[in-house]
């Protein structure tokens with residue numbers, strides 16, 4: 001009896017030790033103040049907590065979650081780092097501000113970064129020498145300053161990359177992509193490129209690199225030094241150079257998948273995990289929504305312009321035309337909208353808040369009308385619903401064009417004609433089975449992966465800690481200068497040899513000729 005108790009105690013202690021050593025301390029840095037970005041952060045929180053890890057989460061939108069292993073650090077001040085008034089659809093239609101203006105965008109991003117690093121709660125965390133982490137996961141948003149968190153806690157770090165992989169992102173962990181056939185979210189061209197598209201793709205890549213060197217690099221470096229140098233010094237170490245550290249991520253976990261983007265070649269330390277934020281089981285619909293959707297004999301069209309845009313920013317004229325278009329449909333329309341509308345037809349139902357995933361998951365949902373954010377498109381592919389994209393800004397244009405080129409969507413642009421164009425697009429998608437068919441094929445590839453994206457996320461985070469920063473995955477391309485990769489040094493050598501040979505031949509010729517001329521004149 002005693003020995004049994006002893007054996008049990010032994011196994012209990014062993015398993016506690018094993019279990020304890022499996023719980024890692026993870027710091028998640030997702031302070032960008034846009035709801036869609038916090039959805040990405042929350043996906044990490046949920047999966048890592050579920051795997052038993054201790055999570056510290058820096059976010060502008062603290063979650064309603066009382067898990068004792070979760071500590072949240074509010075960066076809600078970042079919501080004020082956007083100087084501009086919130087974007088309204090109307091200003092975008094009228095193009096009053098052009099968010100794609102690069103300098104403006106760079107300033108916004110730098111303001112958010114500074115605001116994060118000046119946040120008292122973040123400073124307290126950084127300043128506290130007793131704080132330790134096993135790994136940092138930081139969202140990449142157009143600069144690499146948050147890599148400094150890894151220097152402070154002397155641990156490896158991982159980039160969470162919120163876009164289709166591009167040359168800027170992949171240069172951090174490997175090398176730039178080939179502009180001849182790689183699409184870029186900031187250009188709207190979809191491969192195969194024409195001659196001029198190929199030229200503009202190359203020039204974009206070169207110009208972006210030069211602009212970064214000339215205008216942004218020094219501001220980023222000084223922000224990095226100011227924020228992290230004294231803190232790292234206080235811990236008795238020296239801060240690595242910005243260049244060195246920003247190229248030292250163990251992995252880049254990207255919000256991409258071959259079913260959503262391109263099948264370009266990817267380095268071994270890039271892992272495509274799009275869809276990890278979508279729960280394996282969707283929440284049930286509310287009573288009223290369920291009733292509406294269950295009884296929609298001709299199907300349901302779900303209309304939402306996303307979390308950053310408010311439908312109420314639409315002009316009254318557009319609202320009325322849209323209502324008229326919807327009233328002529330056989331389908332039921334579920335519209336995520338922030339206000340009640342007068343003259344609402346019978347088949348249109350407005351919900352201030354709508355559980356998008358649960359609606360798309362319903363078998364009666366036949367069409368989705370969306371702004372084309374990457375998360376919404378991923379959800380459409382996840383649940384196999386073809387869509388109409390009305391892109392508003394940034395990567396949405398690219399996302400929608402890309403989906404159109406794959407035959408799962410139609411695009412409608414934001415003009416005062418939007419309603420008429422939406423109507424034509426609805427009829428086209430509903431009357432033509434090829435959109436559903438194609439979406440089914442793409443959705444199959446999206447789901448058919450060796451491991452679910454959430455499990456894969458946890459796997460690579462754990463691997464990073466257990467392998468001491470995954471040094472074996474580091475790309476050798478990072479240590480080779482660009483002119484050596486392009487063999488420009490070899491080219492220079494060959495050119496030099498050719499010129500020397502020509503020179504020597506000419507010398508010989510000239511001296512021979514002189515001798516001959518001398519002979520003749522003699």
Ligand SMILES: *[C@@H]1O[C@H](CO)[C@@H](O)[C@H](O)[C@H]1NC(C)=O
Nearest residue numbers: 081082083084104107108111
């Ligand atoms: C960035 O912050 C500075 C100072 O707080 C402010 O003057 C500037 O307008 C901000 N820029 C943007 C683009 O929000």
Ligand SMILES: *[C@@H]1O[C@H](CO)[C@@H](O)[C@H](O)[C@H]1NC(C)=O
Nearest residue numbers: 120123124125127128129234
């Ligand atoms: C950092 O910690 C030191 C004590 O170690 C304290 O004097 C200082 O005020 C702290 N700074 C911040 C910004 O919390």
Ligand SMILES: *[C@@H]1O[C@H](CO)[C@@H](O)[C@H](O)[C@H]1NC(C)=O
Nearest residue numbers: 155156240244245248468469
């Ligand atoms: C780069 O990462 C590796 C693995 O995490 C680490 O051992 C090394 O010290 C890091 N180098 C710098 C400059 O931070």
